[in-house]
Amino acid sequence: MSDLPCVVFGAFDRHNFGDLLFLHLLAAQLRGERFAWAGLAARDLRRFGGHRVTALGTKRRGHLIHAGGELLGCRAYEAAVMLLDPAAAAQVIARYDRDPAAATAWAARQLGTARALPYVAGRDAVASPGRLIFNAVGGVDWATLPVNTRAEAKAALAAADWVSVRDRITLDALRADGITATLCPDPAVxxxxxxxxxxxxxxxxxxxxxxxxxxxxxxxxxxxxxxxxxxxxxxxxxxxxxxxxxxxxxxxxxxxxxxxxxxxxxxxxxxxxxxxxxxxxxxxxxxxxxxxxxxxxxxxxxxxxxxxxxxxxxxxxxxxxxxxxxxxxxxxxxxxxxxxxxxxxxxxxxxxxxxxxxxxxxxxxxxxxxxxxxxxxxxxxxxxxxxxxxxxxxx
Known part of the structure; x- marks a missing residue:
């Protein structure tokens, strides 16, 4: 058991089948650890079988474990819209879908972070001497990301203590960019x-x-x-x-x-x-x-x-x-x-x-x-x- 809490981070702040599963799976496999569940926003999804999560950065830092999912391809505007209710999402899409610059600025305000891939957090979110883990994440669109977006994510991945990805397309793309990673099945197996x-x-x-x-x-x-x-x-x-x-x-x-x-x-x-x-x-x-x-x-x-x-x-x-x-x-x-x-x-x-x-x-x-x-x-x-x-x- 670690002296530091394990902050498990991912897209379990919204209703999506796989993301709701990830916290249960890690909790079952890392018995004995102390956990904090973090997303981009504070949400309570317990009525759907999920968890009550807080926004990353609002609780004590510890180890940071990216729990899985297509985190290397989820851009800020998409992430922010998916945290809204359907009516609010429709209004935002109508307002920003054809104005990428305004959409990016709105997403940064909404999420409280300027990260282009907001579910990819780096060493600054980890306590010292905590570990930064990326567990079976995906990013099949990695090669098509804007250069600045990819560079930001590369810095986070390069600082990690462990990176595993869930498919060969992502693995090959990261290795082509000089990032060390291993292959691991999706956690839902x-x-x-x-x-x-x-x-x-x-x-x-x-x-x-x-x-x-x-x-x-x-x-x-x-x-x-x-x-x-x-x-x-x-x-x-x-x-x-x-x-x-x-x-x-x-x-x-x-x-x-x-x-x-x-x-x-x-x-x-x-x-x-x-x-x-x-x-x-x-x-x-x-x-x-x-x-x-x-x-x-x-x-x-x-x-x-x-x-x-x-x-x-x-x-x-x-x-x-x-x-x-x-x-x-x-x-x-x-x-x-x-x-x-x-x-x-x-x-x-x-x-x-x-x-x-x-x-x-x-x-x-x-x-x-x-x-x-x-x-x-x-x-x-x-x-x-x-x-x-x-x-x-x-x-």
Missing amino acids: MVRACCGETIARYAARGEARAVRAAFPQGYIACQFSAEFGDDATLDALAQGLRAAATASGLGVVLFQAGAAPWHDDAALYDAILPRLPDGLARRFASLHLWDLCALIAASRVTLSSSLHARVVALAYARPRLTLRPPQGDGPDKRDAFVATWEPDALPGCVASADLAPAVAAALAVPHAQREAHAASLEAAYRSSLAEWRPLLSGQ
């Missing part, structure tokens, strides 16, 4: 090992239990982001879901993984239901972290645009595939994760038109193979953690 008992309790009650009763033959757990919001895209997705459900004999359960701006839009889930045959699909209303985990863990297939919905399905050895946004014109964090960690037998990122054969392919992968793969990534994550945890005790 540990969810079954760390939180399985809690998830099992939630599976036995509420909506998670109700959907199993509604679809005794099993169901496709389906999530999609606001990027799927136009009518043509919703029509195509509905056609793909109908074909996949008909071919597999499964029901469809629609769930929302993120309620923060620029994540999922609840209205789209209501809009797609009338496009599907009666009785084929139902809406999963809960936004609670453990309800969502229970839904995914019991699914026959998980289909999502959310990376962490896929990773939780992986941890539970469920068949899975990623729904490719219609605007996708190049590799993103989802493609990067699949290319780095998933076996070739499992579908990667697929278009709506290809859902039926992709679901069939995912279901065809033997359960034993999926279990072995989940165990291998869990072991890889444990190995990475074992390398940096001793740093907290001065070793």
Whole structure:
């Protein structure tokens, strides 16, 4: 155990499925440490299964652990908007989206920091002799960041005691810039090992239990982001879901993984239901972290645009595939994760038109193979953690 508290820093100051998980996972794996949870703003997300977090810098400094996520690509304006409620976010977007300079100035005022990548904190946020850790972070857009933004983040990474990243695109980009980093699976591969008992309790009650009763033959757990919001895209997705459900004999359960701006839009889930045959699909209303985990863990297939919905399905050895946004014109964090960690037998990122054969392919992968793969990534994550945890005790 360290004499200093561990300040765990990340984007768990807003409702997003994966970010809400990270604090639970680190708390389970770093037992005996003293924790403070920090984001860019003080927020209380306990009603969603998250934590009560403070703004970085408002509590005693200690070790600083970046908990994971696409932190190396989250720019200040995006981060600030995602901390707003939907109505306020819409007003800000209308005001600043076409004025980058004004947007940058507004974000700095809103967040209380001028960092271009505000979730990337450097040595100045760490107590002496504390450690600066970047744990399984992502940054697939690193090479396209403005030069000044990249230089600022490079300084923070160069000062770190440990940097691990969750995909090869980020790893190669950082190494090309002279930054030492190692590869580590996303922290969410540990969810079954760390939180399985809690998830099992939630599976036995509420909506998670109700959907199993509604679809005794099993169901496709389906999530999609606001990027799927136009009518043509919703029509195509509905056609793909109908074909996949008909071919597999499964029901469809629609769930929302993120309620923060620029994540999922609840209205789209209501809009797609009338496009599907009666009785084929139902809406999963809960936004609670453990309800969502229970839904995914019991699914026959998980289909999502959310990376962490896929990773939780992986941890539970469920068949899975990623729904490719219609605007996708190049590799993103989802493609990067699949290319780095998933076996070739499992579908990667697929278009709506290809859902039926992709679901069939995912279901065809033997359960034993999926279990072995989940165990291998869990072991890889444990190995990475074992390398940096001793740093907290001065070793």
